Amino acid sequence: RSFEARELESILQSRGIAASKAASSEDMSRDPQLTWRKHFVEIDDQKLGKAVVERSSYILSRTPGRITRSAPVLGGDTDYVLENILGYSRARIEELRARSVLV
Structure with a gap:
C-alpha cells in the first residue's frame, strides 16, 4: 500500500512517532x-x-x-580586507593584482 505524505505523517503521529513531511x-x-x-x-x-x-x-x-546585502562575488571584498583590515597600501594591492596574485 502507498500513502500520501500528509496521510502517513498523520498515521505515524497518531502512534506517537515524531514525523513530518519534508x-x-x-x-x-x-x-x-x-x-x-x-x-x-x-x-x-x-x-x-x-x-x-x-x-x-x-x-x-x-x-x-x-x-x-547578498553574498559577495568571488574577490568582492578583497580590497576592503587587504586595505582596511590588513593595512596594505593601494600601491601594494595594485602590484599584487598586476601579478595576478589576486582574483
Whole structure:
C-alpha cells in the first residue's frame, strides 16, 4: 500500500512517532507562520538582480539581525580586507593584482 505524505505523517503521529513531511521550497514560501515571521526577504543580488532569501530564524528583541546585502562575488571584498583590515597600501594591492596574485 502507498500513502500520501500528509496521510502517513498523520498515521505515524497518531502512534506517537515524531514525523513530518519534508517541506519543499514552494511549501515553505506558502507557510503562514514563516510569512508572519517575515522569514523570507527580498534583496538585490549582484548577479541575479532581485532574489528572495531566508533571514535568520532567530528574532531577538535587542539584536534582531538583518540581511544587508547578498553574498559577495568571488574577490568582492578583497580590497576592503587587504586595505582596511590588513593595512596594505593601494600601491601594494595594485602590484599584487598586476601579478595576478589576486582574483
